[in-house]
Amino acid sequence: MIQQFIRLAAVATALAATQSTFAMVGGGGAPSPAVGNAVVTIVGSRGTSCTGTLIARDIILTAAHCIAPGTTYKIVDYKSRPPRLLDIRRTASHPQFNMQNLLAHRATADVALLQLASPLATQPETLGGALLPVTAGQRLTVIGMGVAVAGDGRSGGVARAASLAVTGRPGTLQIRLVDPATDNARAGLGACTGDSGAPAFLDSSGGPVIAGVVSWSTGPNNASGCGGLTGVTPLALYRDWILKTARGWGAGI
Known part of the structure; x- marks a missing residue:
C-alpha cells in the first residue's frame, strides 16, 4: 500500500x-480562487x-x-x-x-x-439550503480536478470550471447538466474522469453555494465517455x- x-x-x-489552462473536458475558463x-x-x-x-x-x-x-x-x-x-x-x-x-x-x-x-x-465552501430551487435552463458551475482531455491522465490535477445549463426536469433526486453551446449533440464542456464528487455551485444572494456533487457523465448523444451530459446528485435530501x-x-x- x-x-x-x-x-x-x-x-x-x-x-x-x-x-x-483548459477547464474540464473540452476547454473553458479557470475557477475563481474563492471557490x-x-x-x-x-x-x-x-x-x-x-x-x-x-x-x-x-x-x-x-x-x-x-x-x-x-x-x-x-x-x-x-x-x-x-x-x-x-x-x-x-x-x-x-x-x-x-x-x-x-x-x-x-x-x-x-x-x-x-x-x-x-x-x-x-x-x-458553503452548502446550499435544503430546498434550493433549480429550474431548466439555469446555470450551475461545476469545478473538478479531473482530466481536460479524455484518456489523458496527465491533463488532470488542477481545478477547472464549466458553466453548464440544467436540462430536462430537475428535482431533488437528480440534476442533468449540458453545455448549452453543444446541447449534447457534439462534444462540449462536461465532467470527465477524476471529476466524480466535484461540486456543482449555484449562485445565491450570499454568494456561490454547493447545490450538488457530480455522479456521472456521458459522451455526446448519451454515448459512453465525456463531453455530453453531466449527472449531479443534489444535496436537498441529504x-x-x-x-x-x-x-x-x-x-x-
Whole structure:
C-alpha cells in the first residue's frame, strides 16, 4: 500500500508539472480562487482518483461511489512543491447509496464525507439550503480536478470550471447538466474522469453555494465517455445527513 501511494505521489507531481489552462473536458475558463482553492483531489490505494470540496476545515464532501470498503484514501496537496499526500482519518458514505442505480444513471444517495487527520487553513465552501430551487435552463458551475482531455491522465490535477445549463426536469433526486453551446449533440464542456464528487455551485444572494456533487457523465448523444451530459446528485435530501455526520465527527459546521 505504501508503494501504491508513492506511485500516486509521483503521478501527482507529474500532473502539477503539466497543468493546463483548459477547464474540464473540452476547454473553458479557470475557477475563481474563492471557490477553486477549496476543491481537492482524492486518491485511493487502489489507483482511483476523485474530486472533493472542503465544507469545514477538516471535512471533505464527495460522491459515495468514490469511497470503497477496504481502501485507504488521501488528499493531494498541490500547494506544496512537490505535492504531498494528506492523511484521512475516516470516511462515511450515505447509507442509502445504491451502486446499481448509479451505474444505470438513476438517482441515488451518491454523497460521502471524508475527515482529514489535520485541518487545513483553506476557507471551506458553503452548502446550499435544503430546498434550493433549480429550474431548466439555469446555470450551475461545476469545478473538478479531473482530466481536460479524455484518456489523458496527465491533463488532470488542477481545478477547472464549466458553466453548464440544467436540462430536462430537475428535482431533488437528480440534476442533468449540458453545455448549452453543444446541447449534447457534439462534444462540449462536461465532467470527465477524476471529476466524480466535484461540486456543482449555484449562485445565491450570499454568494456561490454547493447545490450538488457530480455522479456521472456521458459522451455526446448519451454515448459512453465525456463531453455530453453531466449527472449531479443534489444535496436537498441529504443535507441533514451531511451536517449530522460532520458534527458527529466534531466539525464546526
